[in-house]
Amino acid sequence: MTDKLLFANARGLKVAMVAGEASGDLLGAHLMDALLARDPGIRFAGIGGPRMTARGFTTFVPQEKLAVRGLAEVVRHLPELIGIRRALRAQLIDEKPDVFIGIDAPDFNLGLEADLKAAGIPTVHYVSPSVWAWRPERVDRIGHSVSHMLCLFPMEPPLYSRAGVPVTYVGHPLASELPLDPDKLAMREQLGLPLSAPTFALLPGSRRSELDFMGPLVIETARRLLEKFPDAQFLVPLATRPTLEEFERQLTAHRAWELPIRKLFGHAQMAMIASDVVLVTSGTATLEVALAKRPMVISYKLSALTYHWVKRKIRLPYVGLPNVLAGRKVVPELLQKDATPEKLADEIERIYHDKDYQRELAELFTGMHLALRQDTAALAADAVLKLVR
The missing domain is CATH 3.40.50.2000 (Glycogen Phosphorylase B;)
Known part of the structure; x- marks a missing residue:
């Protein structure tokens, strides 16, 4: 001091x-x-x-x-x-x-x-x-x-x-930062990604303590998604050098280096815009995904002690900001015991194939964007x- x-x-x-x-x-x-x-x-x-x-x-x-x-x-x-x-x-x-x-x-x-x-x-x-x-x-x-x-x-x-x-x-400052009509294909070109391959952004959190729970979960979810989409590509933005190093350690621990995961140092918004569906850790990042007009699955895991304490205090039936702002559940939330690789991969697959849902969601998110800008x-x-x- x-x-x-x-x-x-x-x-x-x-x-x-x-x-x-x-x-x-x-x-x-x-x-x-x-x-x-x-x-x-x-x-x-x-x-x-x-x-x-x-x-x-x-x-x-x-x-x-x-x-x-x-x-x-x-x-x-x-x-x-x-x-x-x-x-x-x-x-x-x-x-x-x-x-x-x-x-x-x-x-x-x-x-x-x-x-x-x-x-x-x-x-x-x-x-x-x-x-x-x-x-x-x-x-x-x-x-x-x-x-x-x-x-x-x-x-x-x-x-x-x-x-x-x-x-x-x-x-919200993010509403001025992100474009109203983000261009997925242009972003894929900017990142040097295949334009037509199924692309999923996996956001395990911005803190090392979040990666303790979410890092292994997104790795195993990617493994199951690759079984469903053999040509899939995965974008994993990490916010800091410590979180990047921790995620690399987890990839080694799970013997997952063969997965087509592209790690990004920062650039979370670019990863969101380039993706078809985003798996996002609950928090402000869920709002960023909404402003990027991308469908998402929200997930979160905490220590049992912390989750028990938080659950007793929550007054709403959902935790993700897109659901809070909409006043109803418009995107799925799989939390704690429901946050399994199997359930997450199944939900992401369902959303990927539901183009009508994706269009309706983009319209809803555009309205949110305008209100927050x-x-x-x-x-x-x-x-x-x-x-x-």
């Missing part, structure tokens, strides 16, 4: 931010760009990733320290996380930034925001926790922590407005500046 001032020599607005993982780093970088376009003198510090630091962000500790998933994993790292939050809170209260923006990471940020708000520092939370899906009673507690909430999804603002929490709908970073920046000026 730094023993220096986070905002040393800052003369303009001081904006503190905490982004807990890669998706937050991207949101934070876009928000920094929008804020700097309005006021080039703003200085930023807190906890952020490589995109934020490339824009001049001063980070308190490496962002990876906060990227912990699952109940068991959080418990193991809890003393370190508490220590980081305590030290950062003390430094921010001492330096008094003009505003604090917690980007996602609600378990870390909301408690910090409550303490900073009590100390007279305005607080913004960027990305609402999934209160529409589980633990809706959190809205009142969130209202005590934040001065303003920035929401990515249209069903969220009414929940906060009813609780008297100031809120702004900013849309806002000038997200600009709307967020305007809401932040209104709070401090």
